[in-house]
Amino acid sequence: MKMITAVIKPFKLDDVREALADIGVQGLTVTEVKGFGRQKGHTELYRGAEYVVDFLPKVKAEVAVTDDMVDGTVEAIVNAAQTGKIGDGKIFISELNEIIRIRTGETGDDAV
Amino acid sequence: METDVIEIKYALDTFYFLMCGALVMWMAAGFTMLESGLVRSKNTTEILTKNVALYAVSCVMYLLMGYTIMYGGSDGGILPDSWFGNSIANASAEEVLAGAAADAGDYTYYSGASDFFFQVVFVATAMSIVSGAVAERMKLWSFLAFAVVMTGVIYPLQGMWKWGGGFLDAAGFLDFAGSGVVHMTGAAAALAAVLLLGARKGKYRADGSVSPIPGANMPMAALGMFILWVGWFGFNGGSELKVSDISEANAVADIFVNTNAAACGGLIAALITARFMFGKADLTMAINGALAGLVAITAEPLTPGPMLSTLIGIIGGTLVVFSVVTFDKLKIDDPVGAISVHGVVGIWGLLAVCFSNPDATLSAQLMGIGVIFAWVFGASLVVWFILKAVVGIRVSEEDEYEGVDISECGMEAYPEFVSGTK
Numbered sequence: 424m425k426m427i428t429a430v431i432k433p434f435k436l437d438d439v440r441e442a443l444a445d446i447g448v449q450g451l452t453v454t455e456v457k458g459f460g461r462q463k464g465h466t467e468l469y470r471g472a473e474y475v476v477d478f479l480p481k482v483k484a485e486v487a488v489t490d491d492m493v494d495g496t497v498e499a500i501v502n503a504a505q506t507g508k509i510g511d512g513k514i515f516i517s518e519l520n521e522i523i524r525i526r527t528g529e530t531g532d533d534a535v
Numbered sequence: 536m537e538t539d540v541i542e543i544k545y546a547l548d549t550f551y552f553l554m555c556g557a558l559v560m561w562m563a564a565g566f567t568m569l570e571s572g573l574v575r576s577k578n579t580t581e582i583l584t585k586n587v588a589l590y591a592v593s594c595v596m597y598l599l600m601g602y603t604i605m606y607g608g609s610d611g612g613i614l615p616d617s618w619f620g621n622s623i624a625n626a627s628a629e630e631v632l633a634g635a636a637a638d639a640g641d642y643t644y645y646s647g648a649s650d651f652f653f654q655v656v657f658v659a660t661a662m663s664i665v666s667g668a669v670a671e672r673m674k675l676w677s678f679l680a681f682a683v684v685m686t687g688v689i690y691p692l693q694g695m696w697k698w699g700g701g702f703l704d705a706a707g708f709l710d711f712a713g714s715g716v717v718h719m720t721g722a723a724a725a726l727a728a729v730l731l732l733g734a735r736k737g738k739y740r741a742d743g744s745v746s747p748i749p750g751a752n753m754p755m756a757a758l759g760m761f762i763l764w765v766g767w768f769g770f771n772g773g774s775e776l777k778v779s780d781i782s783e784a785n786a787v788a789d790i791f792v793n794t795n796a797a798a799c800g801g802l803i804a805a806l807i808t809a810r811f812m813f814g815k816a817d818l819t820m821a822i823n824g825a826l827a828g829l830v831a832i833t834a835e836p837l838t839p840g841p842m843l844s845t846l847i848g849i850i851g852g853t854l855v856v857f858s859v860v861t862f863d864k865l866k867i868d869d870p871v872g873a874i875s876v877h878g879v880v881g882i883w884g885l886l887a888v889c890f891s892n893p894d895a896t897l898s899a900q901l902m903g904i905g906v907i908f909a910w911v912f913g914a915s916l917v918v919w920f921i922l923k924a925v926v927g928i929r930v931s932e933e934d935e936y937e938g939v940d941i942s943e944c945g946m947e948a949y950p951e952f953v954s955g956t957k
Binding site: 468469470471472473474 | 744745747748749812813814815817819856859860863872
């Protein structure tokens with residue numbers, strides 16, 4: 424089992440959710456986050472004075488999947504979240520030791 | 536005139552006065568919303584507390600002594616006849632009718648208590664101006680202590696000099712509804728406070744450049760502007776003091792039209808000026824612009840026509856954008872732009888009286904500006920200085936960082952994560 428964590432542009436969240444639903448991913452957890460990568464920040468203006476916004480708003484989506492679903496999930500996220508412009512975000516994949524469904528007590532692949 | 540007509544005119548003028556006073560009272564809500572919108576969310580409860588408390592303090596102090604100082608008569612035109620006491624007095628029906636019979640043009644035509652009510656809400660307006668400028672860093676109780684002196688003595692004394700028939704009035708200084716007596720007065724006290732208080736932490740970078748601190752809630756700020764705008768019809772319209780005959784009714788209608796025109800001119804001018812200077816349509820500047828237009832027309836909302844009123848507002852709205860930027864560069868940190876809107880543009884409004892009122896003289900206007908500013912700024916500086924030395928006027932750096940909602944009031948405006956409900 425793997426945990427796939429995607430940091431994406433907020434306006435792409437709906438597209439990513441639909442793409443994941445299409446390939447049969449059954450759950451998704453999202454968090455509103457702020458951060459920067461190579462895009463860095465940008466400047467804004469308030470009452471005539473400039474200020475730098477160092478951290479830009481992003482959405483962090485976390486999906487737990489079985490090993491055979493990893494490639495399809497990554498492909499779906501990349502296709503849905505890509506704009507080709509700087510700031511599209513990143514996908515992190517990490518090992519998942521265990522999953523437990525609280526309602527039934529099922530574990531492992533059955534609980535995904 | 537028939538007795539019935541005199542009685543109905545008395546009732547109508549009193550009613551008009553009371554309703555205008557109620558509109559001006561509503562400006563307290565406008566200032567409260569405007570200021571809460573332009574501060575950060577961690578300072579919301581405190582600015583609300585400050586605004587509701589200053590209103591009550593102002594009314595009590597004006598009742599205890601302010602009204603007597605301002606309208607209780609003065610000997611020599613500089614000091615009042617008496618300093619304390621209640622000088623609210625309603626004339627009886629017999630007195631009014633006898634006065635009308637003796638002189639049809641000059642008799643008591645509205646209730647004395649309605650006069651007090653109309654005047655007391657003006658004091659609160661002047662004090663509200665101070666609260667915005669010192670937002671996010673001043674100690675609540677030091678502010679309220681200053682409010683006691685400001686609304687009990689500092690404001691009423693200069694008010695007496697003009698509206699109480701004192702020496703500024705005798706010198707020919709004109710200020711119809713208070714560009715100077717109310718607005719510049721509030722701004723002068725605010726300027727004295729800000730100079731002793733210093734800028735908010737984080738407002739200036741190490742190299743001295745301005746690091747803006749955006750307000751938390753633009754809907755609140757916009758709502759505050761419209762509430763103030765509505766209240767201003769009472770502020771200027773009520774200052775005509777009478778509505779019960781054709782010429783007075785026409786005058787009141789002219790004042791409403793001119794007041795509205797100046798606000799619109801100010802808003803458009805500030806919006807466009809900000810667009811050209813900064814490249815973006817800055818809502819906070821547009822709001823300041825509308826208020827600047829209103830302040831500018833307050834010294835003389837009757838004699839200019841609507842076209843000239845719009846122009847007076849346009850100049851006020853343009854001025855305010857440059858003024859806000861300049862005060863920022865001078866490191867005079869005014870989160871809501873109160874000193875620019877009410878002070879700089881208040882002075883402009885007092886000078887603009889000369890364009891439309893043939894009774895106005897530039898020398899008398901300059902004298903009024905100089906005297907009121909010197910008194911209010913000087914007296915306020917002394918009071919703030921004493922407060923700073925005795926109890927302190929600024930919260931600790933840690934409290935300022937955490938937000939004064941918690942340190943001063945012990946509650947957040949938007950408590951998302953509170954302790955358990957069980």
